[in-house]
Amino acid sequence: GEHDRVRQLADYVIQRHYPDITAKPEPYLELFRAIANRQAKLIAKWMGIGFIHGVMNTDNMAISGETIDYGPCAFMDAFAPNTFFSSIDSHGRYAYGAQPSIAQWNLTRFAETLISNIDSDQDKAIGKLTEEVKNFRATYMDYWLQEMRGKLGLQTEQSGDLDLITDLFQLMADQK
Numbered sequence: 001g002e003h004d005r006v007r008q009l010a011d012y013v014i015q016r017h018y019p020d021i022t023a024k025p026e027p028y029l030e031l032f033r034a035i036a037n038r039q040a041k042l043i044a045k046w047m048g049i050g051f052i053h054g055v056m057n058t059d060n061m062a063i064s065g066e067t068i069d070y071g072p073c074a075f076m077d078a079f080a081p082n083t084f085f086s087s088i089d090s091h092g093r094y095a096y097g098a099q100p101s102i103a104q105w106n107l108t109r110f111a112e113t114l115i116s117n118i119d120s121d122q123d124k125a126i127g128k129l130t131e132e133v134k135n136f137r138a139t140y141m142d143y144w145l146q147e148m149r150g151k152l153g154l155q156t157e158q159s160g161d162l163d164l165i166t167d168l169f170q171l172m173a174d175q176k
Contacts, residue, residue: 038065
């Protein structure tokens with residue numbers, strides 16, 4: 001309910017981390033986009049090296065596009081998408097394969113804090129932010145495909161790359 005303080009914090013974040021969006025017509029929506037983009041890129045890089053953030057909850061996902069609290073984290077020794085490394089994560093909420101989804105969930109929580117700054121009409125604000133949250137998956141997948149193409153030495157983008165990589169990951173998962 002402290003909308004002025006949220007706006008003040010958002011203005012600071014824009015000035016500190018995203019000054020290029022200051023003059024945009026919808027700077028707070030652009031702020032959300034910029035943060036979501038950085039998170040998508042970061043998590044795609046994690047996935048490309050088998051990194052698992054053990055407790056990737058909302059307070060460990062920084063608006064600067066970094067993450068904090070690396071306590072329970074690790075790299076997979078063998079490919080297993082359900083691998084997790086936190087004693088408090090008995091259900092695999094933060095498992096390797098769940099990282100993009102949990103990031104999207106975290107971004108949804110962040111979007112909720114920005115509603116009053118996006119539009120004075122709450123329904124319009126929610127609609128705009130909902131669209132941005134939905135776009136996260138596609139943005140993440142673009143970065144993920146770029147990472148995986150690099151890992152496989154695929155020099156030019158082909159329409160079947162996603163199928164090829166998905167099949168490879170399935171074969172690797174079946175080898176455990």
